[in-house]
Structures are given as structure tokens and as C-alpha cells.
Amino acid sequence: MTTAVVIGVGNEYRRDDGIGPALVAALEDRWLPAVKLIGSDGEPARLIDDWAGVPLAIVVDAVLCDPSTPGEFYRTEVPLDHPGAAPSAPTEPPGAGAHPHSAGSHSLGIPDALRLGQAVERLPGRLVVYAVEAADVSFGTEFSAPVAAALPRLVDAVLTELKSARTVAR
């Protein structure tokens, strides 16, 4: 039974944007029974399929910030409105700034996935987002130095998160 899913969102050919897939690749070398590892382009319909009904979903994505501290990462547990539950406080998930009329060709993202998942009741039990500050999203496969340095810490953080979730489950 899948108890957790780790979804690495990003494009591995866009340097630091590949941090999510790199995290997933790093975890593939670990023994993580009952944890599903998925590389993702972040497309909402796929995201809500990937995390629907799973007790814990951890989504890792890169973000561009201004001012910037590349390599810093932030953990947010996103409040979820499950059917029958009291509505959560209107806390914004990371990156949930409204773009109510996204006109991009396919430019939907994690907040869209979250809102869509809520609308059609395809949410995980818990949703934790790790947002990693990127420095360089130009073409290429090499991370910037601060993001490369952050990867081991990110792996440790996600492993601790998974371990903690298992402990709680017991």
C-alpha cells in the first residue's frame, strides 16, 4: 500500500528547475517501501491523479524569488479542505498568488492543481510542499552551486518527513 508519494516537479534541462526531479532520482537509491516516487511536469490533471487518496504527498518544486537566496528551501504544509471537514483558514500555499486568468498555452501549476483537486475531491491526506529557491533556469543540466549544495540537505529533509509520517502512522 502506498503511504506517501514524493513528486518532483520541474524540467531537468532547465538547470535549477530540475531540483524536483533530482530529488526524486536521489530517493530512488533509497529503500522506501510504500513510497511512490514521481517526476512531474506539474500539469494539474496529472498531479491530482498522482496524489489523490495518498495519505501524504510531498511536492518539491523550484521557485524564483526576489530578492533571492538561491539554495534556500521552504517547507509548507498546505491546509486542505476535505469533504466534511471544517474549512481551513484561507492560508496561501507557497506560490499561490492568484492568476485567475492564466492564458498560457499550458501554464497551470501547483496552486491550480490544489484548487482543482479540492473542487473534484482528489486530494492527498496531507500535502507538504518544499519550494527551493533557484538561481539559474537557463538551458542546461548543471545546477548552480548553491542549488547543488542544497540537494543533500533537501534529501535529508524529505527523508525525515517520510520517517516522521511513518512514526505518526504507527
Place this chain on the structure above:
Amino acid sequence: MSHRARQLKVSSLARVEGEGALRVTVRDGVVERADLQIYEPPRFFEALLRGRGYTEPPDITARICGICPVAYQTSACNAIEDACGVRIDGPIRELRRLLYCGEWISSHALHIYLLHAPDFLGYPDAIALAADHREIVERGLLLKKAGNAILELVGGRAIHPVNVRVGGFYAAPGRARLDHLAGQLRPALDAAIETVRWVAGFGFPDLETDHELLAVHDPAGYAIEGGTTVRRSAGPDFEVDAFSNHVVEEQVPYSTALHAALDGGRYLTGPLARYTLNHDQLSPLALGLAADAGLGSECRNPFRSIVVRAIETVYAVEEALRLIASYQPPEPSYVVVPARDGVGHGLSEAPRGLLYHRYEIGADGLIRSATIVPPTAQNQAAIEEDLRRTVAANLHLGDEPLTGLCERTIRNYDPCISCSTHFLELTVERS
């Protein structure tokens, strides 16, 4: 990738692979220019491919797009096999078509339900639509999932499939697994039929374009994974290897995407072109639904592209079921394609239009040159012309409603600029 301000106030969460903007210049009440500015990665892939092994393009070019990777893989395979003098037919070709059907279903469902339909129903996005009409959006998600299921089974995974190789597939799925897939597709066919009936009831602005139309043609059936000729609306068919004689790309100063012209003229590829040029090869069910939806022998209203996509989704689900019903796993699952010195041309019909690949390969198996002409680059001139007309007809509107109208105009074409581009920053210079 996300954009985020330090204060967690995010301008946009969409992943950044490019920028798109529209710059309109109006002088004395006349639209002088409507430049669609695009920053598009595929040009760099052509350089990246030089010197790589001839078996690598299906995997490398799949990375150009997360929505239509099978199109890139298929056009690449077609071109390399052509260069090496190998033609794929029989069960391997049918498995390739099945995989491509998966992409059509998934991509069309994504565009119809999550991107395009809200425009017609007065919703800002699909999430707001889902809040009021959950069952409708769930139908779209069911369809998309069915397409993804094909991609996962035949392609190995839904994004950037890993099972495609020059000459066929690394492994062919067994009969039993396809039977299971058919079980998932049957309800998807009902959903696809309902989708046609649903979108046929939308209100469509009255706009008829006069772009020349261009689509792959295959006498054996509605062209998806390849064909023998290229069909056009204002001229005779031409051979696949003559594509670059007719379609010429040129650089424009305001965009990193090349503009393509067909014998010097503006043209359009994609659902409207496919339907108009090849609709008599659709299935009886799809043709009947098209007639019920009010489509005649041609469709030149870009707003009705959503109806054509819905018809094509029905056809793709039917095709997938037909291919599964007659499926016998090919053994081996690929044809050996030895490298040879040569030039190859490959076409296929990506969900949003014709996709051309050309490779020049050395006897050493290394790629000497690569050319990739994606559908969105081909459609740019047509999109700009539509925008010019739209702006000219609506100059009385303020910038915000005009921007919304321009966005709708662009979305008709389901542009795949780099799969996730920030649209639309509109600049109107009025003097």
C-alpha cells in the same frame, strides 16, 4: 518552476520555459502590427542533436514537450527510418498509432476541458468551472486519464515515454495488459461522445479564416502517426521529402521562434486543417457526431477548433479500441535499422498540428544536421493575422477586455510554445 516574490506573493506559479507577449501597434485607428513574441526552445535542440547517435533523437526530442512528446518521438523515428531506408508497417506501426492515440486523447482532453472550455462558458478557469460543474470536469479528467493510461502502458510512462526506439519499441506489451486497457477506454468513448455534444452547444464568434490549410495525408486512414503525402487546400499534394521545398522558415526580429511560410504564404496546420482536408477518413461515428455538431465538409472558424478536437478525441478512442482488438504483440518489437549515409524526412500530426523532422546522418551513424519544424511556429503567422483582425474589429474595447479577447484568439490554436509560457502581456500603442 515557479515565480515567487519574497513576500510569498507570487506573480505566477506556472513553470517558466519561455515568454510570450503580444505587441499591437494602432495608428490612426488602423492596426499596423500585431506581433506575437515567442521565446521557443526547439531551435536549440537542433544544435544539440548534431554529432549525437542516430538512435538518440526519439529520446532527446521527446524532451521538447511534456504535452506532445510522442509526436516528437514519432516524427524523429519516421525521419531516421526514412534516412536509413526502412519502412515500418504492420503490428509495430499499429502500436505506434495506438501510442499516438493516447497522446491525442490526453492532450485534446487537457485543452478542451482545462484550457479552452472556460472561455466559452464565462469562467476564468477550469477550477471555477469545476466548482459549479464538477461532473463535467471529472469527465474531462476521466478522458485525460484514459489517454495517459495508453501512454503509460505502451510508452512506459505518461510524460516523455521511454519505450520508443528507432524501428519500434524496446518492448511490446502483452495481450492481457491491453485487454485491461480496453476496459478503461470503453467508458472513455462515452465521455468523448458526450464531450462533442457538450462543446457543440457553445456559442461561437463568427469568424472565418482564409489561411491555407496543411495536413499530413495517408490513404490508409486519418493521418496521425505518419502519412505518404502532405495535403494542402490550395494546391496539389506534395511528397514528404519535398516539405522543405514548400515550407520555408525565417527569422523575425521580435521572436526567437521562426516563422514558417508555405510557398511564401500564410498557412495553418492543426485540427481545422486535418478536419477540412481529411475528414472523409474519419469513422462513421465521428462523422455522424460532426454532422450533429454542425460541422460541414470544412471548418474554418478557429473558435470551433474545440469541436474538431472533441471529434478527433472520439476518433482516437475508437482507433485505440480497434487497434487493441486486433493486437498481437510484435515479435521482435522493433525492426533493426542499420545506419547509413543519407537524409530522412519524417512527419506526423501532433495534436496541435503537423510536426516535421529532417535528419542528415553519416555512415558512422552520427547526425550531421537536424531540422525540426513544430506546429506552433508554422501557425504563428495565422495566429497573428487572426489577432490583427480581432484587434481591428474591437478597437473600441479597453486594454483589459481586448487582452482577454486576444488570449481567446490565441488559445484557439492550443499553442505549444514551450509547453508553459506566460501569456499574455499585451502592449497597445495607440496614436
